[in-house]
Amino acid sequence: MEKKAVRVAYGEALVKLGESNPKVVVLDADLASATMTNAFKKAYPDRFYDCGIAEANMVDMAAGMSTMGLIPFCSTFAVFAGRNYDQIRNGVCYPKFNVKFGFSHAGITLGEDGGSHQAIEDIALMRVLPNMTVFVPSDANECYQCVEAAAAIEGPVFIRTARLATPVYDPRPFTPGKGVVIRDGKDCVIFTCGIMLEHTMEAAEILASRGIDAALVSFHTLKPFDDTLACEYTARCGGKVFTVEEHSIIGGLGDAVASAIIGKGVVSFEKIGINDEFGQSGKPADLLKEYGLTGPQIADRIQAGL
């Protein structure tokens, strides 16, 4: 199966968007070769602004540029969602300015750079901000759709992308704010987001081979969240719910699901993710295993939970 990092798709999507929408400008903070905005820089040098290693200024400059009718996409590492937080909050979300954030290298699969660089809190930080839309694409094709949708939304949008090359699935119908049913089932439901799709698909297959029929639902939009679909699949699967994410189990997908389904016939509920701890250096595959996020580990945990 073809593999491509979601961040690479982000860079490609910006180039395509730039073709059709002259209002799109891209800002980066000396990471264009990592966030993959260098493709846009090459295609449209006059619409690319390097802000130097000054992420806070990048965000507020983008806020100012948006008031002139432009659609700025700010790109840097997801871990800087924290560094930029005041600017994202007060400079962009509070006045609902039309600024987009494509933040890459999220989660532990960033790998070797280690825990200082592995954002495990960015979804939580972004979800809580009024006016913010939060996208977590699961593969390259979904990332193209998220970038296109972001440009069409009037207001701030956060797009979380990963560094690691991951499988590219056939494009699925995309509606912002709506979850995607990957696999139907009846014994339990797995809710996931982002590149954990690959590992939850594997887990679901393993469970099937053991006679457990697990449904799998992926959410590319963490905010606004598809409460309806979460409730529907909770009911359909006997109230047995598992969430899987490459993010802290505090404030991320798991909590979005919990808020949606609480009091709606939940029998059991388990959040699988990073357990309130920081990551560390290592190969992405080793890190996924260390933190219990491989397909077989997820399958074992779900089976035990049932």
Add this chain to the structure above:
Amino acid sequence: MDIQSLESRARQVRRNIITMTAKAGAGHPGGSLSCTDALVALYFDVMNVDPANDKDPNRDRFVLSKGHAAPALYGTLCERGYFGREEFDHFRQLHGILQGHPDTKKCPGVDASTGSLGQGISIAVGMALGAKHIGSPIHVYTIIGDGESQEGLVWEASMAAAHYKLDNLTVILDHNGMQIDGTNDEVMSLGDIHAKAEAFGYDVIEVADGNDMKQVLDALHAPACPGKPRYILLNTLKGKGVSFMEGQVGWHGKAPNAEQAEQALKELEG
């Protein structure tokens, strides 16, 4: 507009500042009174703005980076015709358009929401850069504080303004020398702020008395320096115009009571 008329407007804006902070029982009179003359000069003589068409894309832009001086901005916008004086009754009150700090979504004439120090100048840099990008001839003005200049973001933004040669940007420093906890020098010295601004690539004009309308106007009307952002260093007096507030740190974020307001308004008559 002639100097006397501008000075008269500035006195009215100062009365507005006293009126609204006294009524609200809260707000920041000291640093509002110090930047009043610059605001009046901008809105009545320098900037191309029209209250009847406050979303005109070709208007000049203003960002009050030291957002806590909102009473000075509101007092000026009101005199310029953006809204009526009755709004002062609702300053800092529920559902009011005059929020504690300027809110672009609520208050006409406000181009950016500020109050988190350091951000306004950065947003203004983005506006100036955006204007260049789309080929707009507008000019962007921002007033920053001296205490605010302790924020690293002010210098990130300044670096970018010089890098992108934003000669359509004017940064105005309201240098009253004081902040919440004391003088700048007691809290965190700014050092040679004039030299620092120059070193960051600004074309700097220092104004000896930033509360003297003529001196302020001369600086604001000085021809732009091609390829360089402008920095106007206004040496001002905190609490200017109200004898018991002048040069007093304590009036940074404290409203006058009824008796004090009455005395202040008397001093600001004429």
